[in-house]
Amino acid sequence: MLGAAGALCCLAAGTAMGSWLKIRRMTRLDMIRAAMDSLNAMRLLLETERLPLPDLLENSTAYTGGGHGAECMRRRFEYTAQQMRTNPLEGIPAAYRAACAAHAAPWEQEEEKAALESLFAQLGCGTAAMREQAAAACIRRLKPVEEKARAEAEKGGKLCIQLGMLTGLVAGIILW
Amino acid sequence: MTWMETIQFFSGCMPRSVGKALAAQAEGTVTEIRLRAGGRALILTQQEAIVCSGVFSQQQVAQIAEALCEHALYVRAEEQRQGFVTLRGGHRMGLCGRVVANGQSVRALREISSLCIRIAGQWRGAADAILPYLWNENGRVRSTLIIGLPGMGKTTILRDACRALSEQGVHMCVVDERSEIAAMCGGIAQLDVGPNTDVLDGCAKEAGLRWMLRAMSPEVLVTDELGSIQDAQAVMDAARSGVSVMATLHGRDPETALSRGTLYTLVQNQVFERYIILDDKRVGTVSMICDEKLRPIGVQEAV
Numbered sequence: 001m002l003g004a005a006g007a008l009c010c011l012a013a014g015t016a017m018g019s020w021l022k023i024r025r026m027t028r029l030d031m032i033r034a035a036m037d038s039l040n041a042m043r044l045l046l047e048t049e050r051l052p053l054p055d056l057l058e059n060s061t062a063y064t065g066g067g068h069g070a071e072c073m074r075r076r077f078e079y080t081a082q083q084m085r086t087n088p089l090e091g092i093p094a095a096y097r098a099a100c101a102a103h104a105a106p107w108e109q110e111e112e113k114a115a116l117e118s119l120f121a122q123l124g125c126g127t128a129a130m131r132e133q134a135a136a137a138c139i140r141r142l143k144p145v146e147e148k149a150r151a152e153a154e155k156g157g158k159l160c161i162q163l164g165m166l167t168g169l170v171a172g173i174i175l176w
Numbered sequence: 177m178t179w180m181e182t183i184q185f186f187s188g189c190m191p192r193s194v195g196k197a198l199a200a201q202a203e204g205t206v207t208e209i210r211l212r213a214g215g216r217a218l219i220l221t222q223q224e225a226i227v228c229s230g231v232f233s234q235q236q237v238a239q240i241a242e243a244l245c246e247h248a249l250y251v252r253a254e255e256q257r258q259g260f261v262t263l264r265g266g267h268r269m270g271l272c273g274r275v276v277a278n279g280q281s282v283r284a285l286r287e288i289s290s291l292c293i294r295i296a297g298q299w300r301g302a303a304d305a306i307l308p309y310l311w312n313e314n315g316r317v318r319s320t321l322i323i324g325l326p327g328m329g330k331t332t333i334l335r336d337a338c339r340a341l342s343e344q345g346v347h348m349c350v351v352d353e354r355s356e357i358a359a360m361c362g363g364i365a366q367l368d369v370g371p372n373t374d375v376l377d378g379c380a381k382e383a384g385l386r387w388m389l390r391a392m393s394p395e396v397l398v399t400d401e402l403g404s405i406q407d408a409q410a411v412m413d414a415a416r417s418g419v420s421v422m423a424t425l426h427g428r429d430p431e432t433a434l435s436r437g438t439l440y441t442l443v444q445n446q447v448f449e450r451y452i453i454l455d456d457k458r459v460g461t462v463s464m465i466c467d468e469k470l471r472p473i474g475v476q477e478a479v
Binding site: 085088091092124126127 | 188189190191239240242243244245246247248250251252253284
């Protein structure tokens with residue numbers, strides 16, 4: 001029906017679909033890693049610097065890696081800081097929710113979402129030591145999530161490309 | 177920080193009713209803002225007390241305190257333990273709530289329930305009346321201590337004296353432990369302390385005075401609110417090194433202030449050459465000027 005060109009198109013479309021799925025998983029992994037890097041920096045800053053919360057959030061993202069996921073996390077932290085400055089009475093959990101709405105991440109899953117939301121709920125109260133503890137607890141919660149996301153991105157990502165290519169090939173042969 | 181910036185800052189951190197009432201006040205007239213859980217906000221001006229609409233909950237009061245501190249209340253535990261924190265612009269926010277105590281010492285403040293915000297003012301000319309008394313016959317600035325009750329203008333006069341001397345070319349060094357003299361923000365003084373002034377912000381007096389002596393070769397060291405014997409000792413050390421010191425101290429009059437060990441030690445050692453006693457009823461008014469032995473040498477009227 002479609003001929004050789006059509007079959008090749010099907011193969012390319014299938015491969016592209018597989019790659020897209022892999023990239024999505026890698027982006028999620030980047031985002032989780034960026035969150036963990038930021039939280040590690042935040043812990044150090046909480047111990048060594050006397051920074052207001054908005055400045056603390058902005059400075060924490062200085063050491064995150066590259067990639068779309070990391071960029072999204074950086075923007076969320078910066079937006080939260082900005083929101084706290086413009087609406088100081090709002091509180092940090094509301095500011096973070098606004099940041100999540102402004103910088104939505106479709107690849108983000110419930111596990112990391114819940115860990116970060118609970119961090120931002122605790123970050124606005126208690127002493128510096130308690131806040132540092134909240135960041136440490138969030139890192140502990142994110143660690144298994146990161147390992148799972150890495151496994152999914154590495155193994156699952158390869159599988160996605162292979163499956164996409166195979167699906168495209170089968171569809172191409174059927175529709176030739 | 178200009179008056180407009182001050183009003184914008186406070187309005188952004190407070191409910192609309194308070195913000196509106198603040199914006200309606202003439203420049204420099206507001207002296208205090210008081211908030212209380214279960215009560216209404218009160219704005220005190222030089223002429224009247226304005227009651228704002230709306231009753232605050234404890235959570236709201238705590239949120240406002242947090243917002244006024246630009247979400248940095250948690251890192252200012254040491255200041256909180258003393259009962260107040262300094263806000264951007266040099267304004268002082270007194271706090272009340274539930275104290276977590278350890279014997280006689282305060283460990284932390286929880287459930288903040290009342291705020292008393294004292295608006296810092298730049299009052300150019302506040303120190304004009306005392307300036308002639310600050311120079312000695314050799315053209316050197318005399319070590320001077322300003323004594324007065326809270327809210328009577330000690331810091332305002334000290335700041336203005338610092339500005340005026342600095343404008344005359346004296347190298348002033350300010351140890352601003354509570355950021356009330358210069359109100360530093362991003363390395364820039366928000367209140368005018370003069371063109372020839374260096375400011376060490378947020379540093380304890382003892383360490384700060386030594387630091388300035390070592391690092392900045394000052395002609396005059398300026399610091400606020402001597403409270404403890406350690407403060408007095410630090411000032412004595414600085415004065416012995418040949419540098420003039422200007423400072424303030426809480427007290428109604430020389431007699432009551434002398435009953436505190438701090439002033440007694442300073443007078444005994446003749447650290448200060450001039451004592452400026454402020455009136456306990458009229459803000460910014462000098463009631464008496466004394467010599468190094470606390471003997472009156474002059475009286476100045478309204479500044």
